[in-house]
Amino acid sequence: xxxxxxxxxxxxxxxxxxxxxxxxxxxxxxxxxxxxxxxxxxxxxxxxxxxxxxxxxxxxxxxxxxxxxxxxxxxxxxxxxxxxxxxxxxxxxxxxxxxxxxxxxxxxxxxxxxxxxxxxxxxxxxxxxxxxxxxxxxxxxxxxxxxxxxxxxxxxxxxxxxxxxxxxxxxxxxxxxxxxxxxxxxxxxxxxxxxxxxxxxxxxxxxxxxxxxxxxxxxxxxxxxxxxxxxxxxxxxxxxxxxxxxxxxxxxxxxxxxxxxxxxxxxxxxxxxxxxxxxxxxxxxxxxxxxxxxxxxxxxxxxxxxxxxxxxxxxxxxxxxxxxxxxxxxxxxxxxxx
Amino acid sequence: xxxxxxxxxxxxxxxxxxxxxxxxxxxxxxxxxxxxxxxxxxxxxxxxxxxxxxxxxxxxxxxxxxxxxxxxxxxxxxxxxxxxxxxxxxxxxxxxxxxxxxxxxxxxxxxxxxxxxxxxxxxxxxxxxxxxxxxxxxxxxxxxxxxxxxxxxxxxxxxxxxxxxxxxxxxxxxxxxxxxxxxxxxxxxxxxxxxxxxxxxxxxxxxxxxxxxxxxxxxxxxxxxxxxxxxxxxxxxxxxxxxxxxxxxxxxxxxxxxxxxxxxxxxxxxxxxxxxxxxxxxxxxxxxxxxxxxxxxxxxxxxxxxxxxxxxxxxxxxxxxxxxxxxxxxxxxxxxxx
DNA sequence: GCATTTGATGAAATCGATTACATCAAGCGA
DNA sequence: TCGCTTGATGTAATCGATTTCATCAAATGC
Numbered sequence: 001x002x003x004x005x006x007x008x009x010x011x012x013x014x015x016x017x018x019x020x021x022x023x024x025x026x027x028x029x030x031x032x033x034x035x036x037x038x039x040x041x042x043x044x045x046x047x048x049x050x051x052x053x054x055x056x057x058x059x060x061x062x063x064x065x066x067x068x069x070x071x072x073x074x075x076x077x078x079x080x081x082x083x084x085x086x087x088x089x090x091x092x093x094x095x096x097x098x099x100x101x102x103x104x105x106x107x108x109x110x111x112x113x114x115x116x117x118x119x120x121x122x123x124x125x126x127x128x129x130x131x132x133x134x135x136x137x138x139x140x141x142x143x144x145x146x147x148x149x150x151x152x153x154x155x156x157x158x159x160x161x162x163x164x165x166x167x168x169x170x171x172x173x174x175x176x177x178x179x180x181x182x183x184x185x186x187x188x189x190x191x192x193x194x195x196x197x198x199x200x201x202x203x204x205x206x207x208x209x210x211x212x213x214x215x216x217x218x219x220x221x222x223x224x225x226x227x228x229x230x231x232x233x234x235x236x237x238x239x240x241x242x243x244x245x246x247x248x249x250x251x252x253x254x255x256x257x258x259x260x261x262x263x264x265x266x267x268x269x270x271x272x273x274x275x276x277x278x279x280x281x282x283x284x285x286x287x288x289x290x291x292x293x294x295x296x297x298x299x300x301x302x303x304x305x306x307x308x309x310x311x312x313x314x315x316x317x318x319x320x321x322x323x324x325x326x327x328x329x330x331x332x333x334x335x336x337x338x
Numbered sequence: 339x340x341x342x343x344x345x346x347x348x349x350x351x352x353x354x355x356x357x358x359x360x361x362x363x364x365x366x367x368x369x370x371x372x373x374x375x376x377x378x379x380x381x382x383x384x385x386x387x388x389x390x391x392x393x394x395x396x397x398x399x400x401x402x403x404x405x406x407x408x409x410x411x412x413x414x415x416x417x418x419x420x421x422x423x424x425x426x427x428x429x430x431x432x433x434x435x436x437x438x439x440x441x442x443x444x445x446x447x448x449x450x451x452x453x454x455x456x457x458x459x460x461x462x463x464x465x466x467x468x469x470x471x472x473x474x475x476x477x478x479x480x481x482x483x484x485x486x487x488x489x490x491x492x493x494x495x496x497x498x499x500x501x502x503x504x505x506x507x508x509x510x511x512x513x514x515x516x517x518x519x520x521x522x523x524x525x526x527x528x529x530x531x532x533x534x535x536x537x538x539x540x541x542x543x544x545x546x547x548x549x550x551x552x553x554x555x556x557x558x559x560x561x562x563x564x565x566x567x568x569x570x571x572x573x574x575x576x577x578x579x580x581x582x583x584x585x586x587x588x589x590x591x592x593x594x595x596x597x598x599x600x601x602x603x604x605x606x607x608x609x610x611x612x613x614x615x616x617x618x619x620x621x622x623x624x625x626x627x628x629x630x631x632x633x634x635x636x637x638x639x640x641x642x643x644x645x646x647x648x649x650x651x652x653x654x655x656x657x658x659x660x661x662x663x664x665x666x667x668x669x670x671x672x673x674x675x676x
Numbered sequence: 677g678c679a680t681t682t683g684a685t686g687a688a689a690t691c692g693a694t695t696a697c698a699t700c701a702a703g704c705g706a
Numbered sequence: 707t708c709g710c711t712t713g714a715t716g717t718a719a720t721c722g723a724t725t726t727c728a729t730c731a732a733a734t735g736c
Contacts, residue, residue: 014715014716014717017715020715027713029713032715054721054722055721
């Protein structure tokens with residue numbers, strides 16, 4: 001590997017000049033600049049990142065943590081993150097925290113040790129040590145939250161309007177004529193679930209159907225979707241529609257319906273959330289709330305790069321557009337029930 | 339951040355001694371060692387990675403490239419990789435190459451610049467510049483291939499026996515009494531597809547059904563699965579079973595069946611490949627070849643760490659066990675057809 | 677009891693960049 | 707023409723570790 005000294009020697013200048021040509025070209029006279037560029041090209045020189053990092057404290061890496069990389073929703077967001085990051089010259093360090101606090105702390109310490117310039121976290125939990133960092137640095141803390149939004153964390157974020165999105169889904173069901181609607185939420189510690197539940201409650205209230213809501217709590221997984229859907233369906237007054245806070249839970253719900261010999265949407269309508277790639281290929285194709293995963297990924301990187309560029313700023317919480325995609329899993333309820 | 343100098347000062351020793359305590363403790367007298375440890379603890383000292391890397395050329399990072407991170411099969415393998423890597427003290431740099439050679443080269447250059455200690459690649463293509471590296475360094479090249487295996491690449495790898503696995507799937511169909519079987523492969527440039535196709539051909543030959551095979555080529559995606567399944571189903575002599583080289587293509591095939599009003603497995607049996615998390619929740623639950631994704635991820639890291647530890651070695655190609663999971667998408671063909 | 681080995685530690689070079697400061701020549705105004 | 711500004715470049719310190727070599731004391735052998 002050629003070093004900056006090699007380039008300097010070849011171009012007949014000092015290492016300082018080479019460095020300037022590469023990072024502040026306007027400070028170097030044109031003929032010198034050309035000589036240096038030629039030397040760089042002929043030696044195939046690339047600055048050593050470790051040396052640069054040691055000197056400048058910039059790693060050109062961003063750390064991205066996810067609660068579960070094997071979740072297609074998250075992996076699509078990550079895809080957007082990777083795309084935007086690599087376009088901006090940053091490498092992505094991936095941390096799969098598996099919902100475990102120990103792993104979250106482990107990755108948090110990477111940021112504290114400055115092994116990455118910034119952190120994008122897709123969960124809802126910010127490790128304690130990083131919360132301290134936010135308290136100390138304020139809006140300049142290089143931490144951004146993706147998909148979720150908790151004002152009290154004090155970090156910038158990009159996400160959809162979850163309350164509104166959930167309300168849209170409910171409105172769709174009410175418009176079809178549904179009365180008794182079952183809702184399967186995610187863990188209520190996450191603001192994403194709380195916001196969506198608020199949207200559900202608001203829509204129900206608007207239609208005077210608050211008492212007809214049946215709420216169950218899942219954890220976004222297929223399995224809890226199946227379990228909770230089963231519980232709701234086995235109630236004495238069966239809901240004619242189910243709204244799940246993730247497509248995976250909707251897949252579980254579909255399974256629960258099948259096991260009970262119930263048809264979707266004839267007997268029970270079903271709405272999911274996320275619009276993962278598989279949603280449209282389920283049977284029936286799933287009506288769901290589409291999240292702009294790539295856009296969330298891009299935006300979250302943009303927010304982080306803004307912070308890293310040193311613009312003083314305030315925290316920014318960017319709301320991106322969602323879209324209720326109506327497919328074939330929702331229909332008007334059967335006539336002649338209570 | 340405390341530096342090694344701070345620790346040295348606090349412990350009343352030189353920086354060299356601190357370094358020794360941390361990396362070769364047996365070379366330091368016990369009382370000194372204790373003092374240094376105390377100083378380390380009280381200052382919360384962690385060695386600066388950039389400085390360490392600059393000096394030693396070791397980054398403690400491994401680079402993992404995937405053709406498509408949003409593919410649940412790959413993201414599950416990545417999960418295994420991340421788990422094993424972080425357990426061994428390595429961080430994971432993620433590269434989503436999107437099947438694009440330019441991106442593959444971009445990440446290849448990260449390895450050449452030594453911004454990672456090694457590379458795990460999950461595709462089948464090894465960028466040209468890295469092939470040169472393999473030619474030069476032989477089995478010590480810190481590059482490992484996951485899921486795929488091409489002997490001519492000259493790198494270690496972990497994967498299932500794809501030929502055997504595909505043959506198992508075909509045997510299952512033949513055992514059920516199927517005669518005309520449609521097969522939807524992946525791109526034939528990838529050894530994974532070729533190996534599986536070889537298994538298909540071998541099984542067909544064993545049963546004297548070579549002429550009854552109908553082969554179509556997809557690209558592992560849902561869309562090509564639907565298209566190619568459609569083409570096979572619309573042939574004059576319709577296959578009574580389809581074998582897709584990925585679960586995603588099987589999902590597409592399921593969609594094609596539905597659109598044609600064909601029942602699975604009553605009219606057409608279906609076998610997938612990979613056993614992604616969703617396979618068992620399709621309707622009908624998909625019979626498929628299960629790959630040990632986590633294990634592949636772990637193994638591939640183990641292989642890489644072995645190379646990094648300097649054991650001279652030869653390349654090792656590890657075959658992991660697959661498993662044909664029979665669910666409800668396969669059954670005996672209807673009576674009374676050709 | 678003296679020479680020599682052994683063990684513990686420190687001094688200093690090194691990895692490869694960036695950047696504050698120094699230097700020097702050319703250009704400018706009066 | 708002289709002093710001063712400006713622009714271009716070089717010198718050297720610095721980032722924070724690792725590691726070679728030197729030093730010195732204690733232990734060992736004869």
